[in-house]
Amino acid sequence: MKKLFFSLVVLALAAACGQDTFTVKGTIAEGNSYPEGTLIYLFDGQDALDSAAVVNGKFQLKAPACPEKMYRITAQIPNRSPRDFSWNYSLIPEKGTYNVTFAAKQADCAIDGSPLNKAFTEFNDQIRNYSNEYREKAAALADDAEEEAEALYDNLMEKVKSLSLDAIGKNANNFIAKNALQNIIYDLPLDELKSILDKCGKFVREDESIARIVTCKEAEIATAPGNPFVDFAGKTPEGKDVKLSDYVGKGKWVLTDFWASWCGPCMGEIPNIQKVYEAFEGDDFMVLGIAVWDGDNTDSAERMKEKEMKWHQIFVGEDKGPTDSYGIVGIPSMILFAPDGTIHQRDNLRGEAMYKSVAAALGK
Numbered sequence: 001m002k003k004l005f006f007s008l009v010v011l012a013l014a015a016a017c018g019q020d021t022f023t024v025k026g027t028i029a030e031g032n033s034y035p036e037g038t039l040i041y042l043f044d045g046q047d048a049l050d051s052a053a054v055v056n057g058k059f060q061l062k063a064p065a066c067p068e069k070m071y072r073i074t075a076q077i078p079n080r081s082p083r084d085f086s087w088n089y090s091l092i093p094e095k096g097t098y099n100v101t102f103a104a105k106q107a108d109c110a111i112d113g114s115p116l117n118k119a120f121t122e123f124n125d126q127i128r129n130y131s132n133e134y135r136e137k138a139a140a141l142a143d144d145a146e147e148e149a150e151a152l153y154d155n156l157m158e159k160v161k162s163l164s165l166d167a168i169g170k171n172a173n174n175f176i177a178k179n180a181l182q183n184i185i186y187d188l189p190l191d192e193l194k195s196i197l198d199k200c201g202k203f204v205r206e207d208e209s210i211a212r213i214v215t216c217k218e219a220e221i222a223t224a225p226g227n228p229f230v231d232f233a234g235k236t237p238e239g240k241d242v243k244l245s246d247y248v249g250k251g252k253w254v255l256t257d258f259w260a261s262w263c264g265p266c267m268g269e270i271p272n273i274q275k276v277y278e279a280f281e282g283d284d285f286m287v288l289g290i291a292v293w294d295g296d297n298t299d300s301a302e303r304m305k306e307k308e309m310k311w312h313q314i315f316v317g318e319d320k321g322p323t324d325s326y327g328i329v330g331i332p333s334m335i336l337f338a339p340d341g342t343i344h345q346r347d348n349l350r351g352e353a354m355y356k357s358v359a360a361a362l363g364k
Contacts, residue, residue, distance in 0.1 A: 071092075236313065292319075336349060
């Protein structure tokens with residue numbers, strides 16, 4: 001039965017990715033040897049495609065080639081739990097036969113004979129170098145050097161974008177394109193993102209996470225300042241049914257804060273929201289929290305009490321509908337609604353800018 005299952009998995013992969021195969025000839029690096037009987041597995045997600053025992057420090061794996069994917073190789077040592085894998089090594093299953101030297105850390109592993117995996121490693125190494133350079137320079141800045149810090153970050157993102165776009169152009173039909181796109185996708189305008197996707201393979205365009213971001217960017221445009229609010233439902237902290245429309249469009253300015261109990265930056269904004277609440281809450285203004293992405297709301301309720309968040313709340317638990325409807329892909333996210341329910345502002349509403357924006361809207 002096990003052999004039959006493996007055959008069915010391989011047949012399914014061959015049908016999806018073509019009849020080409022790839023073979024990994026593995027060698028365990030010195031100082032990282034595993035005892036005889038150690039099993040090396042090749043996984044596509046949760047599906048084991050092949051396995052081999054380590055013999056004299058070597059093993060061999062084979063499966064259908066599928067350069068659109070990323071497979072992982074793991075080692076399972078005898079006398080350990082079947083789920084206790086000692087390390088993971090990821091590679092793109094490019095057609096052909098190549099040699100891989102396996103070390104305890106993926107960064108110390110080496111691959112020979114696979115141009116695609118070499119390009120993937122070089123791309124990620126360069127991204128890592130850019131990030132390390134940015135962190136070193138940012139750490140040397142004074143605490144109040146906000147403009148310099150912002151310029152450093154913008155420079156980092158320009159480099160990452162340029163490198164990523166080049167990688168996508170050279171690898172539109174393999175996994176590198178999807179990986180590179182994920183580095184920059186949140187910062188791309190919708191029209192530029194769609195233009196890039198048009199040049200990529202179908203597997204990139206139909207990737208669930210990428211498709212969701214496209215949908216969110218479309219929703220963000222539909223809920224830009226000047227557009228009417230989009231309603232959604234949730235629960236009060238006491239468990240009663242409530243809608244956004246119970247507060248928005250009722251003649252008050254409403255500052256909404258999309259937050260989650262586990263979100264550090266969200267908690268960092270609480271003092272700023274508290275300041276706005278204490279200064280302006282009244283007949284013409286209110287603060288409204290929207291607790292999102294947070295299970296059954298228990299943690300949201302506990303955090304609300306802990307942080308003494310006295311303003312109204314709507315708890316939506318795991319329902320991503322509310323954030324998707326406004327194109328929100330990261331929190332905290334603030335939106336300022338005008339008294340008639342139109343969206344007045346949704347950018348530059350954090351920190352001191354939050355207070356200034358609300359004061360200006362109220363004419364104070």
